Amino acid sequence: MARKATALQRKIRILVAKPGLDGHDRGALVLARAFRDAGMEVIYSGLLPSPEQVAQMAIDEDVDVVALSLLNGAHMTAFPKVKKLLDKLGGKDVVVVGGGIIPEEDKPRLLKLGITGLYGPGSSFEDIVEHVRGRVRKERWKE
Amino acid sequence: MLRDAGDAYWRKKAKSVVERRAKKGTLYERKAVERAREGLRQWQDTLYAEWAEKSPGAGRDPQTASGIPLKPLYTPDDVANSEYSDQGFPGVYPFLRGVYPNMYRGRTWTMRMFSGFGTPEDTNKRLKLLLDHGETGLSIAFDMPTLYGYDCDSERAHGEVGRCGVNVSSLKDMEVIFDGIPLGEVSTSMTINAPATVLTCMYAGVGKRQGVPASQLRGTVQADMLKEYIAQKEWAYPPEAHLRLVRDLMVFATKEMPLWNYISISGYHIREAGSSAVQELAFTLADGFGYIELGLEAGLKVEQFAPRLSFFFNSTMDFFEEIAKFRAARRVWATVLREKYGVTDKRSLLMRFHTQTSGASLTWQQPLNNVVRTAIEALAAVLGGTQSLHTNSYDEAWALPTEQAVEVALRTQQIIAEETGLPSVIDPLGGSYYVEWLTEQMEEEAYKYFDRIEAAGGLLKAVKTGYLQREIAENSYRLSKRVEQGKDSVVGVNKYSKPEKEPIDTLKIDFKAQRAQTKRLAAVKRERDEAKVRAALAKMEKAFENEDANSMYPMLDAVTKYATLGEVMGVGRRVWGSYKEPMLL
Numbered sequence: 001m002a003r004k005a006t007a008l009q010r011k012i013r014i015l016v017a018k019p020g021l022d023g024h025d026r027g028a029l030v031l032a033r034a035f036r037d038a039g040m041e042v043i044y045s046g047l048l049p050s051p052e053q054v055a056q057m058a059i060d061e062d063v064d065v066v067a068l069s070l071l072n073g074a075h076m077t078a079f080p081k082v083k084k085l086l087d088k089l090g091g092k093d094v095v096v097v098g099g100g101i102i103p104e105e106d107k108p109r110l111l112k113l114g115i116t117g118l119y120g121p122g123s124s125f126e127d128i129v130e131h132v133r134g135r136v137r138k139e140r141w142k143e
Numbered sequence: 144m145l146r147d148a149g150d151a152y153w154r155k156k157a158k159s160v161v162e163r164r165a166k167k168g169t170l171y172e173r174k175a176v177e178r179a180r181e182g183l184r185q186w187q188d189t190l191y192a193e194w195a196e197k198s199p200g201a202g203r204d205p206q207t208a209s210g211i212p213l214k215p216l217y218t219p220d221d222v223a224n225s226e227y228s229d230q231g232f233p234g235v236y237p238f239l240r241g242v243y244p245n246m247y248r249g250r251t252w253t254m255r256m257f258s259g260f261g262t263p264e265d266t267n268k269r270l271k272l273l274l275d276h277g278e279t280g281l282s283i284a285f286d287m288p289t290l291y292g293y294d295c296d297s298e299r300a301h302g303e304v305g306r307c308g309v310n311v312s313s314l315k316d317m318e319v320i321f322d323g324i325p326l327g328e329v330s331t332s333m334t335i336n337a338p339a340t341v342l343t344c345m346y347a348g349v350g351k352r353q354g355v356p357a358s359q360l361r362g363t364v365q366a367d368m369l370k371e372y373i374a375q376k377e378w379a380y381p382p383e384a385h386l387r388l389v390r391d392l393m394v395f396a397t398k399e400m401p402l403w404n405y406i407s408i409s410g411y412h413i414r415e416a417g418s419s420a421v422q423e424l425a426f427t428l429a430d431g432f433g434y435i436e437l438g439l440e441a442g443l444k445v446e447q448f449a450p451r452l453s454f455f456f457n458s459t460m461d462f463f464e465e466i467a468k469f470r471a472a473r474r475v476w477a478t479v480l481r482e483k484y485g486v487t488d489k490r491s492l493l494m495r496f497h498t499q500t501s502g503a504s505l506t507w508q509q510p511l512n513n514v515v516r517t518a519i520e521a522l523a524a525v526l527g528g529t530q531s532l533h534t535n536s537y538d539e540a541w542a543l544p545t546e547q548a549v550e551v552a553l554r555t556q557q558i559i560a561e562e563t564g565l566p567s568v569i570d571p572l573g574g575s576y577y578v579e580w581l582t583e584q585m586e587e588e589a590y591k592y593f594d595r596i597e598a599a600g601g602l603l604k605a606v607k608t609g610y611l612q613r614e615i616a617e618n619s620y621r622l623s624k625r626v627e628q629g630k631d632s633v634v635g636v637n638k639y640s641k642p643e644k645e646p647i648d649t650l651k652i653d654f655k656a657q658r659a660q661t662k663r664l665a666a667v668k669r670e671r672d673e674a675k676v677r678a679a680l681a682k683m684e685k686a687f688e689n690e691d692a693n694s695m696y697p698m699l700d701a702v703t704k705y706a707t708l709g710e711v712m713g714v715g716r717r718v719w720g721s722y723k724e725p726m727l728l
Contacts, residue, residue: 020287020302020303021287021288021290021291021293021299021300021303022287023371023375023376023377024376025376025416025727026415026416026417026503026616026619029417029616029619029620029727029728030417030616030619030620030623032728033616033620033728034620034623036728042728044726044727044728046723046724046726047376047724048291050299072287072303072306072307073303073306073307073542073543074287074302074303074306076302077301077302077303078302101507101540101541101542103541103542120507120540121503121506121507121540122506122507122508122626122633122636122637124627124637125623125624125627126627
């Protein structure tokens with residue numbers, strides 16, 4: 001994938017996390033590899049962290065992005081919770097993106113909270129990586 | 144395979160399979176094979192080459208989904224090693240052609256649709272509907288809190304009650320699920336693993352209240368903990384503790400519930416997690432050999448427990464590779480059980496399996512296309528000789544299925560069974576040069592994987608170091624990249640796509656289930672005899688601490704006194720602690 005020089009100088013740090021009782025880690029593990037191959041520094045939460053643990057991990061690891069993945073239908077409680085906790089812990093400017101099985105009608109509320117992306121199965125890596133890069137450049141690096 | 148490393152059998156076997164394939168067999172006359180080889184060469188160099196040049200083909204690479212390279216045409220030369228005895232007859236060792244002598248001529252496969260959502264009342268209604276529609280076996284899905292062994296009122300359960308399946312927090316919930324369904328007349332498959340012992344006890348508890356003795360209860364729990372660590376990732380304790388509980392279940396059920404299929408050795412989740420067909424075959428069979436060794440360690444004889452083991456496979460879109468996988472699985476299982484574990488009892492050699500069409504193959508784009516995908520996958524399962532089948536509903540990439548979508552899925556099976564004429568002939572693809580060659584190829588690759596697992600220190604170690612999990616993750620990434628690069632097509636996703644709107648009605652689950660379940664659980668706790676529950680749990684804890692005890696008896700006692708799922712599982716958490724998997728990046 002072609003990248004501009006500015007992006008090459010600085011690596012995006014991204015936490016890929018599954019906040020909740022959900023062992024479906026295929027998407028998360030594949031995306032972790034795609035982010036890695038796109039030149040990002042990837043941290044994977046492992047399975048079954050609570051939203052509290054995910055937010056704390058993001059702060060401790062000083063990441064630019066938290067990428068949340070859930071396929072168990074609990075995204076409407078878990079995603080906002082992570083975002084709220086992040087804000088509370090001083091990570092208001094950490095970019096939060098999400099994905100999994102997310103019905104159309106749930107999307108407006110998540111987008112309003114600043115949780116974007118909301119990719120489903122079959123989405124292209126290129127789109128996802130570009131989306132993450134775009135938000136990091138704009139919101140974290142103020143390019 | 145389970146705990147050892149370096150058992151010479153696996154290395155020798157992998158080598159001998161390769162050597163065997165290079166030898167000449169007697170099924171085809173040698174001169175005829177030579178003529179076929181010569182004819183193929185001529186055809187390929189002239190006619191085929193000419194046409195191939197004119198239209199190089201815009202399709203995928205000529206390889207199976209597992210990456211096995213494919214020729215344009217297969218001839219007797221590709222299976223020149225064949226002996227007819229390697230193929231044999233249905234119901235006869237090595238069971239390549241089917242486990243029963245008459246297969247679907249006697250009775251078609253069991254149409255077993257997996258369902259369960261919301262409250263126990265919702266699930267009870269769905270089960271009764273399916274029985275009315277002619278379904279012949281029940282199959283229940285549980286929600287995440289139940290699968291992990293937390294009660295509905297636990298903080299960890301918040302927002303997840305009743306979402307991916309039905310919630311069971313105590314025996315009371317099971318009584319509601321099976322209300323009006325006579326357990327003496329149905330067989331019930333429960334997709335439950337970490338708490339499989341607890342749910343087995345609860346099922347026995349419901350049976351007792353209905354007046355059906357445990358010895359007459361028919362059904363299946365999954366209880367395949369090895370694949371949990373490999374793929375599905377729903378565990379409560381470290382692997383050793385869960386294997387010990389599986390051992391207790393094997394010993395208990397062998398004695399008390401002889402019709403209970405207590406382990407359903409599952410490749411389904413391994414495949415859904417992103418493995419190839421070869422990996423699904425190899426890892427699932429390796430798990431099976433692991434459970435054989437677990438039973439032997441517990442002092443059981445293989446003939447006592449092997450007939451109670453069944454298998455559960457995935458069926459996805461590479462039609463012929465799937466069929467070859469099912470056929471290979473039967474032959475490898477019987478061969479290894481006989482050769483390595485010295486099994487002679489015929490019932491113990493039979494690999495009986497359930498199949499589910501692939502959830503991962505469904506797309507949320509253009510969801511009606513999923514009806515077609517599911518039909519193709521179901522057909523592969525039937526041509527592969529499955530004993531039972533679940534067909535997915537077309538709306539499952541969006542949400543839990545609606546009633547209408549479930550009905551179409553069931554009708555898909557009924558159309559295959561009753562309109563195509565397919566059940567008339569057993570193993571109709573047997574003898575196809577391609578299918579027989581691919582079956583052998585899958586077997587060879589599986590044996591090579593057994594050897595690698597053994598070299599990695601055996602199954603338990605391969606799981607704890609993350610070897611198997613990483614193998615799957617790498618394959619899954621390979622597959623995703625192939626789709627991304629357009630090497631593999633997914634219609635409606637990377638081909639023929641169009642803008643999407645949410646086009647179908649989906650089933651909505653709200654917080655009603657959580658509220659109703661929490662209320663019922665509170666009532667259960669109020670009404671039960673607290674002192675008796677405490678005493679029963681204390682007794683069970685002692686059994687957990689004593690490696691030689693069988694914990695099923697005190698667990699059954701605790702559960703029938705309405706100790707909750709979370710309480711029972713919580714005792715294990717205290718005794719054994721939890722488990723964190725190795726880093727998989």
